[in-house]
Amino acid sequence: MLGFIVNPVSGNGRGLLVWKRLEKELERRRAIFRVKMTTKQGEAKKLAVELLQKEEVSKIIAVGGDGTVNEVISGMKKANIPCIFGHIPAGSGNDFARGHSLPGDPVAALEHILSGMEGKAIDLFRVNGEIAVNAVGAGFDGEVARVTNEAAYKNWLNRWRLGRMSYIISVIRVFLSYRTSRVKLTVDGKETRLEKVWLVAVANIPNYGGGMLICPKAVPDDGMAEVCVVSNVSKWSLIRAFPMIFNGSHVRHPGVRFFRGKQIVIEADRELKVHVDGEVSASTPITVEVEPRSQLICG
Numbered sequence: 001m002l003g004f005i006v007n008p009v010s011g012n013g014r015g016l017l018v019w020k021r022l023e024k025e026l027e028r029r030r031a032i033f034r035v036k037m038t039t040k041q042g043e044a045k046k047l048a049v050e051l052l053q054k055e056e057v058s059k060i061i062a063v064g065g066d067g068t069v070n071e072v073i074s075g076m077k078k079a080n081i082p083c084i085f086g087h088i089p090a091g092s093g094n095d096f097a098r099g100h101s102l103p104g105d106p107v108a109a110l111e112h113i114l115s116g117m118e119g120k121a122i123d124l125f126r127v128n129g130e131i132a133v134n135a136v137g138a139g140f141d142g143e144v145a146r147v148t149n150e151a152a153y154k155n156w157l158n159r160w161r162l163g164r165m166s167y168i169i170s171v172i173r174v175f176l177s178y179r180t181s182r183v184k185l186t187v188d189g190k191e192t193r194l195e196k197v198w199l200v201a202v203a204n205i206p207n208y209g210g211g212m213l214i215c216p217k218a219v220p221d222d223g224m225a226e227v228c229v230v231s232n233v234s235k236w237s238l239i240r241a242f243p244m245i246f247n248g249s250h251v252r253h254p255g256v257r258f259f260r261g262k263q264i265v266i267e268a269d270r271e272l273k274v275h276v277d278g279e280v281s282a283s284t285p286i287t288v289e290v291e292p293r294s295q296l297i298c299g
């Protein structure tokens with residue numbers, strides 16, 4: 001049996017519309033399924049645990065965006081009952097879907113899940129005990145995630161289906177006031193001292209923040225995390241270089257450095273906000289550990 005967890009508010013309401021289409025399609029195919037709708041933040045994790053413990057599901061499918069993907073996989077790991085994860089993208093960013101080349105159209109994505117193929121194993125990260133599926137970011141982008149979450153304009157813009165706009169406003173607000181920091185980065189025991197750091201991103205897939213290619217060489221099943229550091233760049237040089245991140249050409253910029261490893265420790269001279277798959281959850285210091293090929297996905 002298939003278990004669906006739907007975030008109806010993902011993608012500014014797209015989650016619910018996508019589910020209505022899928023429900024019709026599942027009924028037409030006489031598929032046997034259970035569905036659970038989230039009613040608040042964080043609930044998808046609990047629902048995944050319930051589906052695994054109380055129903056005999058062979059696959060759990062998250063309908064929503066990257067926040068929902070994170071919560072559902074976190075629940076699956078918490079329940080510790082092996083099960084294949086499937087995803088139907090209905091969020092605003094959908095980095096997981098892009099990073100794993102999943103179909104964007106909901107019915108095509110369902111077809112893909114129903115096709116019965118064996119799951120493929122992907123790496124997960126553990127960040128101070130919590131699960132990360134796509135990426136973790138400390139510094140500038142952690143602060144952007146915090147400001148967006150707390151902003152009064154977020155709900156207002158969401159109501160008008162302009163969720164992306166609130167993110168852009170937050171980027172500009174944080175950019176104007178952001179102070180860089182000193183960071184000690186330890187990758188598999190090897191320390192590097194970094195000055196004037198804007199951000200440290202640790203990625204499992206190349207895609208980031210809904211369309212950026214922060215770590216173009218990240219591979220989701222190689223047992224390694226790819227680390228991108230942006231440091232020693234002035235504000236104006238950063239503005240000029242920013243568009244390069246959309247096609248991955250920032251890799252040649254002198255202010256951008258990459259590292260790779262299985263265990264990444266980020267410490268800073270002040271507390272830096274950290275986002276995990278786009279949701280603010282921690283502050284530095286953090287330890288990111290790769291859990292190699294620890295989740296099966298329909299991919």
Ligand SMILES: Nc1ncnc2c1ncn2[C@@H]1O[C@H](COP(=O)(O)OP(=O)(O)OP(=O)(O)O)[C@@H](O)[C@H]1O
Pocket residue numbers: 007008009010011012038039040041042043064065066067068069071090091092093094095210278279
């Ligand atoms: N019923 C609900 N009401 C309010 N928030 C919810 C509800 N259900 C889930 N959430 C929260 O909505 C947030 C956003 O969900 P999600 O990330 O799936 O969508 P998105 O932000 O539109 O997409 P993306 O992350 O791909 O940009 C998550 O933090 C989740 O916990």
